Amino acid sequence: MKLPPLEYACPASLSEAVALLAAGGGDARAIAGGQSLMPMLAFRVVAPTLLVDLRKPPELKEIRISADGVRLGAMVRWRDIEDDARLAAAHPLLKAAVEHVAHYQIRNRGTVGGSIAHADPAAEMPGICVTCDAEIAVIGSAGSRVIRADDFFVGALTTALEHDEIITEIRLPAWPANRRWGFREFSRRRGDFAMAAAALFYDQDAGGSAVNAHVGVIGLGDRSRRLPEVEAALNSQVIDEALIERAAEITSATVDAQEDIHASAAYRRSLAGTMVERALRSAAA
Amino acid sequence: MKNAFIGSAIERREDLRFLRGRGEYVDDLKPDGLLYAVILRSSVAHGRIVSIDVSAALKIPGVHAVITAKDMPGGAPIVPMRLQPLPEFKPFEQPVIAHDKVRYVGEPLAVVIADSVAIGEDALEAIEIQIESLPAVADWHVAKRDQNLLFEGPGTNRSLTFNAVRGDADAAFVNAPYVRRETFRTGRHYGLTMEPRGVMAQWDAAKGLLTVSGAAKVPFFNRRILAKQIGLPEDSIEMIENDVGGGFGARGEFYPEDFLIPFAARQLNRPVKWIEDRRENLMAMNHAREAEVDVELACERDGTILALRGHAHVDMGAYMRTNGAVGARNIAQFMAGPYRIPNVKLDVSLWMTNKTPVGTYRGPGRFETDFFRERLLDLVAQDLGIDRVEFRRKNLVARSEMPYQIATISPYLHEDEYDSGDYQATLDRCLKEIGWSEKAKLAGRLIDGHYHGIAVGCFIEGGGAGPKETARLEINDDGSISVYIGSSAVGQGVETVFAQIAADALEIPLDRIRWVHHGSTTYVSDGYGAYHSRSVVMGGSALLDAANNFKAALSEEAAKRLGCDASEITIDEDKVSGAGKSLPLAAFAGLTREGAFLNKKHTYSYGAQAAHVAVDAKIGKVDILDYVVVQDAGRIINPLTLRGQVIGSLVQGLGGAFLENLVYDEQGQLLTGSLADYLLPTASDFPRLRAIVMDEHPSPINPLGAKGAGEGGMVGAGGVIANAVANALQSFNPDLRELPLTPTRVWEMTQKKA
Amino acid sequence: MPTNFEVNGKPVSVTVEARTTLADCLRHHLRLTGTHVGCEHGVCGACTVIVDGYAVRSCLMLTAQAEGTKVTTVEGLSNDEALTPLQASFRKHHALQCGFCTPGMITTAHALLSEEPDCDADRVRDVLSGNLCRCTGYISIVEAVLDARSAYKKPA
Structure with missing residues (x-):
C-alpha cells in the first residue's frame, strides 16, 4: 500500500500553488491535512503526479469571527475548532458537529478545506456547509470566486472545484442570539462516518414560532441535503412534540437513502427521521 | 527456598x-542486500488463467524478477493439511500460486521482487493478465447446487461431511414430547492480527542453509512442509520466531507465501522480505466462522433435554487450508457444550466457495456453535415456560459425571471427554456477580428510551x-x-x-x-x-x-x-x-x-457469561451495561495474564456479535476491503466488562493442573449477546437467528410486529 | 532535496522519494522501528507519533511534510534506566499483550496526558478509540492511562 510515484511541492504563496496546479493540468492535486487523500493514495485509487502542499500560505489558517459570521480558513484543523472557545457562541452547531469528526490523531491534522474538497457524503463538514448556507471562497488561474455550498457539492466525492482551484475560506453566515439548533449523529463506532446525521436550526420569533428553519441530513444519498418539506412544516409553527414527530415522519418519507454493507435503505430512512427528531427535540428543549 | x-x-x-x-518484529529486520517481494493477487473470484505477461514489469528499473507458477520446476507445490489430513480433502488443497484457475479474490498469481515495496507495487500495475471469468460460487447455497464446480476432479463442491454421534438421536426424537427446530447463521470473521503477516528468507549457498524469519505458531511443522516443497533436508532450514504481533489461530499456519518467499530468496540468492499489507491481509489471511445450521432439540416437558439433531453448513472458501476443517469439526462435536445431552446426531458439511479460504480463528467452531445452542436453549425455555436459568442448571453436566464422554466425531474418528469441573459453580458465581435476581426484574422494560435485557450462558473451552x-x-x-x-x-x-x-x-x-x-x-x-x-x-x-x-x-x-x-x-x-x-x-x-x-487427552476449562444490555430500538443500538465472564481454567499460573486472555477474547467475541463481517457480493468480490469497512471493536465500544477467574478444579491430566484459557471469553459472547438483545426486545417477539447484530438487524426486529 | 527535521531531540536530514510516508521514513530510513505500521490507511493508530506536540498518524503524512518539525517517537519517550511512569502503568495493568499496538498507545496517551492530565475515563476512551488493539480488549489500557495521570500533573 505504498503511494504511486509522485512529486511534491510546498509553495510559500497561494499564487504559486495555483500556478503549480494549473501547470500540472489534471495530474496535480492539492494536499491539505492529507487525512482523506493519503488513504486514497495508499489504495492507489488516485494517482496524481504532483502533490501541492498548502501548509505554508498563512492566510489559510485563520478563524475569523465577526458580525458577518464565521470565516474558516481552508487549513483550519478540527483541532483548531475544538480549541477555539469563541465558537461555542459564534457557531455552536459547527462546534457540535465537529465533535463527531474522526479520531484524535486525525483531528490534529485534518482540515475543513480538505474535508469539503473530498466531499464524502457522510462527512459532517459538508453537511454543516449545506445546512448553514455557507459560501466557499476559492482561488484559481481565472481569479477568485465564491460558490454557494449547495452548488459546490455536486455528488459523492465530486465538487464544483476546477482542477487549478484552491479552497481558501468557508464562510458561515452570522449566528443570531435567538437561534435554536440541534445536531445528532449515529455511526457504527465512535469516529466512523455517519450512517445518518441531522444538522438543523431555526430562529424563534416573538410569538415563539420557528422561522428560517434549516434542516440538513448527512450520510444519505450522494451528498448532504436540506429537506425543504421538513423546513416548510416547521416554519411559522411552535415546535412541540407532535410537530417533532411529524418532522421525523416527513424526513423518513422524503430522504433519498441507499443500501450499503453497513445498513439497509429502509433503516437509513428511519434513522434519518430519528436523528431529525432527536436534534429537533434538543433544539426545542 | x-x-x-x-x-x-x-x-x-x-x-x-x-x-x-x-x-523486534519481522518487518524490523533489514539485512544487507535485502530485496522486497510484492504479490500480484487475483481480482477475479473464479476464472481460467489465459496468460500472464510480465515483460513490461521486468523493464521497470529496480525490478529484479517476477516469479509465476511457470518458474517452479515440477509445478506449484501444494500446501498440505496439518490437522485432519483426510484423503477426501486432497483434491481441494491449495497450490502456492495459481497456475490454471483462480478461485478467490486475493489468490497469488505472481511475485515481484524489487528494490523497494513501492517499486514492486508499481510493477504489479505493469503485469498484463488475462483471465477468462467463470460464474462465481458466492455462498454455500450456490455451492450445493454443484452447477459450477471449483474443482472438476471431485465432481462436487462439498469436500466432506463430518458426523458427530452420541446415543441414538433419531430414536429419541420419535417419542419426544417436545421438539423445536430452528435455523441460525453466523457472519464471516477473521483473526485479524494488528501486525500483518511477514516472511523474510535468507539463503546461504555456501552452508546450504535457508533461514526463514517471521515464523509463528507451528514453526516445526511448517519446516517439514517447506523442506519437502523446496527440496532441502529439514536441518538445512531454520525457522526463526521474532516478536509476533498477535496470532489468534490465523497467523503462523503454512500459507502460500511461506513457500514463495523462501523460493524467491533461493532463486535470487539474496535476502527477500515480504510484509503483508492490510489490504492483502483482509483477503489472504484465513477467514473463519461463516456457518448456517438447521438444528432441533427434543425435551421432556419438565425441560430435561433428550436429544440434539441437525445439519450445519460451513462456507469454506476456495481451498482446504492447513487447519481449515477444525471449525466445522468443532461445530459438530461441541454443539452440546457443557450440557448433558444423551443423544446427539449432527452432520456438518464443508462447502467450497469462491472466497478466501477458511482456517481457525480463536474458539474455532465454538463461537458459532455456542450461539446456535444458547439461542435455541432460550427459545425452548420460553416455549416450555421454564426459567432459562433453571433449564440450564437442570441440564448441565454434573461434577459427579466427570470425566464425561461427549459425541464421537467421524471421519478422522475422535472420541473425547470433559476432564473435570463443576459447571454449576461457575454458573452460580456468574449469576451472583451480575446480580441476576435484581436485574431479571428489568427484562424487557423500557427505561428512558432503552429496552433492558439480560442473558446468561454456559461454555466449555477445549485446550492442550x-x-x-x-x-x-x-x-x-x-x-x-x-x-x-x-x-x-x-x-x-x-x-x-x-x-x-x-x-x-x-x-x-x-x-x-x-x-x-x-x-x-x-x-x-x-x-x-x-x-x-x-x-x-x-x-x-x-x-x-x-x-x-x-x-x-x-x-x-x-x-x-x-x-x-x-x-x-x-x-x-x-x-x-x-x-x-x-x-x-x-x-x-x-x-x-x-x-x-x-498427551492424547484435552483439557476443558469452562464457565458462564452473563450480560445486561440496553437497546435503543429506534436506531438499533445496543449498549452493554454489564458483562461478566466467570471462567475456571484449572491451575492459574498468572492471574494477570489470564484475566487479560479472558477480556481480550471476550472483546473479539463481541466484535463478532456486533461488528465484524467479511461481506462478498454475488461475483465473489470482497466488499469489506479496508479497516473502514471490516469493523473491529475500539476502546469506546465495550467499556463495562468483567472477568473472574477461578481455579477450583485443576485438570487431572497434566502435572501442572492447568487448562487452556485463551478462547473462553470469545466462545460464549455471541450466544449471550443474542439472548440478551432478544430478552430486551421481547415485546416485539424478535426474530433473532443471525449474527452480527448490526443496527439494521436490531432495528428490523422491532419493525415487524411494532 | 533532503528533508530536515528533528527526531527525539536530534536533527536529521533525510533524502527519500517524495512518496515516502513519515512512518516508512522513521522505520526504514532512520531505523526507528518502534513506530509500527498496521494498516497504512489511517485507521489503526499503531504508527502514531507526536509532531510539534500533536499526536498524528505517521502513515498519513509525507516525509516532506515533516520539514522543520519536531517529531517524537516511542523511542523518544523511553529511557534505558527504567520504565517511565506511563510505561510502568501499562505494565502494572497488563495493558499490552503482543506489543504491536503499544507504541501507538504510548505516544497517543502521552500526548493526551501532557495536555489533559485531568481527563476522565470517557475522554481516554474517546481519544484511544483511534488506536486499535486486538489483544487486550482495551479495559486494561484505559485503566493504565487513568492510573498514569498523576505523573503528568504539575506540582501545585
Whole structure:
C-alpha cells in the first residue's frame, strides 16, 4: 500500500500553488491535512503526479469571527475548532458537529478545506456547509470566486472545484442570539462516518414560532441535503412534540437513502427521521 | 527456598522491550542486500488463467524478477493439511500460486521482487493478465447446487461431511414430547492480527542453509512442509520466531507465501522480505466462522433435554487450508457444550466457495456453535415456560459425571471427554456477580428510551492439544538459567509464564531465569507450537519434566564434584550445596537437559457469561451495561495474564456479535476491503466488562493442573449477546437467528410486529 | 532535496522519494522501528507519533511534510534506566499483550496526558478509540492511562 510515484511541492504563496496546479493540468492535486487523500493514495485509487502542499500560505489558517459570521480558513484543523472557545457562541452547531469528526490523531491534522474538497457524503463538514448556507471562497488561474455550498457539492466525492482551484475560506453566515439548533449523529463506532446525521436550526420569533428553519441530513444519498418539506412544516409553527414527530415522519418519507454493507435503505430512512427528531427535540428543549 | 511464583500476578518481562519500542518484529529486520517481494493477487473470484505477461514489469528499473507458477520446476507445490489430513480433502488443497484457475479474490498469481515495496507495487500495475471469468460460487447455497464446480476432479463442491454421534438421536426424537427446530447463521470473521503477516528468507549457498524469519505458531511443522516443497533436508532450514504481533489461530499456519518467499530468496540468492499489507491481509489471511445450521432439540416437558439433531453448513472458501476443517469439526462435536445431552446426531458439511479460504480463528467452531445452542436453549425455555436459568442448571453436566464422554466425531474418528469441573459453580458465581435476581426484574422494560435485557450462558473451552511438547533448561556462563521451549509466543506472555514455572520447579528466584527462548526451530529437538490454548498446558508440563531431568543431572554432577550423595544436593539462588560445601551454578555452565510432555487427552476449562444490555430500538443500538465472564481454567499460573486472555477474547467475541463481517457480493468480490469497512471493536465500544477467574478444579491430566484459557471469553459472547438483545426486545417477539447484530438487524426486529 | 527535521531531540536530514510516508521514513530510513505500521490507511493508530506536540498518524503524512518539525517517537519517550511512569502503568495493568499496538498507545496517551492530565475515563476512551488493539480488549489500557495521570500533573 505504498503511494504511486509522485512529486511534491510546498509553495510559500497561494499564487504559486495555483500556478503549480494549473501547470500540472489534471495530474496535480492539492494536499491539505492529507487525512482523506493519503488513504486514497495508499489504495492507489488516485494517482496524481504532483502533490501541492498548502501548509505554508498563512492566510489559510485563520478563524475569523465577526458580525458577518464565521470565516474558516481552508487549513483550519478540527483541532483548531475544538480549541477555539469563541465558537461555542459564534457557531455552536459547527462546534457540535465537529465533535463527531474522526479520531484524535486525525483531528490534529485534518482540515475543513480538505474535508469539503473530498466531499464524502457522510462527512459532517459538508453537511454543516449545506445546512448553514455557507459560501466557499476559492482561488484559481481565472481569479477568485465564491460558490454557494449547495452548488459546490455536486455528488459523492465530486465538487464544483476546477482542477487549478484552491479552497481558501468557508464562510458561515452570522449566528443570531435567538437561534435554536440541534445536531445528532449515529455511526457504527465512535469516529466512523455517519450512517445518518441531522444538522438543523431555526430562529424563534416573538410569538415563539420557528422561522428560517434549516434542516440538513448527512450520510444519505450522494451528498448532504436540506429537506425543504421538513423546513416548510416547521416554519411559522411552535415546535412541540407532535410537530417533532411529524418532522421525523416527513424526513423518513422524503430522504433519498441507499443500501450499503453497513445498513439497509429502509433503516437509513428511519434513522434519518430519528436523528431529525432527536436534534429537533434538543433544539426545542 | 519455597517459591510461589505460580499463581502470582507477576508483571511481564516482555513488556520491558515492547513498551520502549524495542520489540523486534519481522518487518524490523533489514539485512544487507535485502530485496522486497510484492504479490500480484487475483481480482477475479473464479476464472481460467489465459496468460500472464510480465515483460513490461521486468523493464521497470529496480525490478529484479517476477516469479509465476511457470518458474517452479515440477509445478506449484501444494500446501498440505496439518490437522485432519483426510484423503477426501486432497483434491481441494491449495497450490502456492495459481497456475490454471483462480478461485478467490486475493489468490497469488505472481511475485515481484524489487528494490523497494513501492517499486514492486508499481510493477504489479505493469503485469498484463488475462483471465477468462467463470460464474462465481458466492455462498454455500450456490455451492450445493454443484452447477459450477471449483474443482472438476471431485465432481462436487462439498469436500466432506463430518458426523458427530452420541446415543441414538433419531430414536429419541420419535417419542419426544417436545421438539423445536430452528435455523441460525453466523457472519464471516477473521483473526485479524494488528501486525500483518511477514516472511523474510535468507539463503546461504555456501552452508546450504535457508533461514526463514517471521515464523509463528507451528514453526516445526511448517519446516517439514517447506523442506519437502523446496527440496532441502529439514536441518538445512531454520525457522526463526521474532516478536509476533498477535496470532489468534490465523497467523503462523503454512500459507502460500511461506513457500514463495523462501523460493524467491533461493532463486535470487539474496535476502527477500515480504510484509503483508492490510489490504492483502483482509483477503489472504484465513477467514473463519461463516456457518448456517438447521438444528432441533427434543425435551421432556419438565425441560430435561433428550436429544440434539441437525445439519450445519460451513462456507469454506476456495481451498482446504492447513487447519481449515477444525471449525466445522468443532461445530459438530461441541454443539452440546457443557450440557448433558444423551443423544446427539449432527452432520456438518464443508462447502467450497469462491472466497478466501477458511482456517481457525480463536474458539474455532465454538463461537458459532455456542450461539446456535444458547439461542435455541432460550427459545425452548420460553416455549416450555421454564426459567432459562433453571433449564440450564437442570441440564448441565454434573461434577459427579466427570470425566464425561461427549459425541464421537467421524471421519478422522475422535472420541473425547470433559476432564473435570463443576459447571454449576461457575454458573452460580456468574449469576451472583451480575446480580441476576435484581436485574431479571428489568427484562424487557423500557427505561428512558432503552429496552433492558439480560442473558446468561454456559461454555466449555477445549485446550492442550497433543501430541507432545518439548522444553530444555541450560545453565549460562554467568550461572543464570535459560529456558528453551517448543511453544510459540503470539503475544500471550509465554516468557513470563514459563519463567514462573521454571523458577518454581527449580526453587530459585525468578530473575535467575535469565532467558526464555521459544518457538524457533533452533532451540529444542522438536516443538509443536501455539494453538488450541495449549502453550501453558503442554509447554508448561514439558518444562516440569525438563526441570526434573535437569535437577537430577545437576545433583549427580554436583555430588561428584562435592564428594557427596546426589540426594544431599540443594540448589539455592546461584549456588549448589552439599556436604557443607558449595559451588556456584556458573561452574556448571553448559549443563543442559531436555524434557517432554505427551498427551492424547484435552483439557476443558469452562464457565458462564452473563450480560445486561440496553437497546435503543429506534436506531438499533445496543449498549452493554454489564458483562461478566466467570471462567475456571484449572491451575492459574498468572492471574494477570489470564484475566487479560479472558477480556481480550471476550472483546473479539463481541466484535463478532456486533461488528465484524467479511461481506462478498454475488461475483465473489470482497466488499469489506479496508479497516473502514471490516469493523473491529475500539476502546469506546465495550467499556463495562468483567472477568473472574477461578481455579477450583485443576485438570487431572497434566502435572501442572492447568487448562487452556485463551478462547473462553470469545466462545460464549455471541450466544449471550443474542439472548440478551432478544430478552430486551421481547415485546416485539424478535426474530433473532443471525449474527452480527448490526443496527439494521436490531432495528428490523422491532419493525415487524411494532 | 533532503528533508530536515528533528527526531527525539536530534536533527536529521533525510533524502527519500517524495512518496515516502513519515512512518516508512522513521522505520526504514532512520531505523526507528518502534513506530509500527498496521494498516497504512489511517485507521489503526499503531504508527502514531507526536509532531510539534500533536499526536498524528505517521502513515498519513509525507516525509516532506515533516520539514522543520519536531517529531517524537516511542523511542523518544523511553529511557534505558527504567520504565517511565506511563510505561510502568501499562505494565502494572497488563495493558499490552503482543506489543504491536503499544507504541501507538504510548505516544497517543502521552500526548493526551501532557495536555489533559485531568481527563476522565470517557475522554481516554474517546481519544484511544483511534488506536486499535486486538489483544487486550482495551479495559486494561484505559485503566493504565487513568492510573498514569498523576505523573503528568504539575506540582501545585
